[in-house]
Amino acid sequence: xxxxIALALISLLLLLRASAATDSPARVINIGSIDGxxxxxxxxxxxxxxxxxxxxxxxxxxxxxxxxxxxFNAIAxxxxxxxxxxxxxxxxxxxxxxxxxxxx
Numbered sequence: 001x002x003x004x005i006a007l008a009l010i011s012l013l014l015l016l017r018a019s020a021a022t023d024s025p026a027r028v029i030n031i032g033s034i035d036g037x038x039x040x041x042x043x044x045x046x047x048x049x050x051x052x053x054x055x056x057x058x059x060x061x062x063x064x065x066x067x068x069x070x071x072f073n074a075i076a077x078x079x080x081x082x083x084x085x086x087x088x089x090x091x092x093x094x095x096x097x098x099x100x101x102x103x104x
Contacts (some may be wrong), residue, residue: 005030005054005057006057009061016065017068017070020068020069021069022069025069026069026070026071027071027073028061028070028071029073029074029075030055030057030058030072030073030074031074032051032054032055032058032075032076032077033051033076033078034076034077035048035051036048036051036053036054036076037052037055037076054074055074055076058074
C-alpha cells in the first residue's frame with residue numbers, strides 16, 4: 001500500500017474525531033478492488049498486494065476507531081470496461097473515447 005493513504009488518514013484523524021457525533025459519525029470510504037480480496041488472474045503481484053493492504057488498513061481502522069464514532073468502509077469493485085482495460089487486458093473490446101463519459 002502506498003504510504004500516502006496511511007499518512008493522509010493519520011493527518012485527518014483530528015478532523016475526523018472533531019466531526020464525529022453520536023447521531024452523525026464521521027465516515028471514511030476507501031476504494032479498493034476485488035483484486036485485494038482474491039488472487040488476480042494477471043501478473044500484477046504488487047498491485048494486488050497494495051489493494052489487499054488497503055482493505056486490511058480499513059479493517060484495522062474500523063476496529064480501533066468505531067468506538068470513537070468514526071466509521072470505515074471499503075468498496076471493492078470488479079473490472080469494468082474502460083479505455084485502459086481495452087488496451088491493457090482486453091476486457092470488453094475497444095471503448096470509444098467519444099462516448100461523452102469522463103475517463104475512469
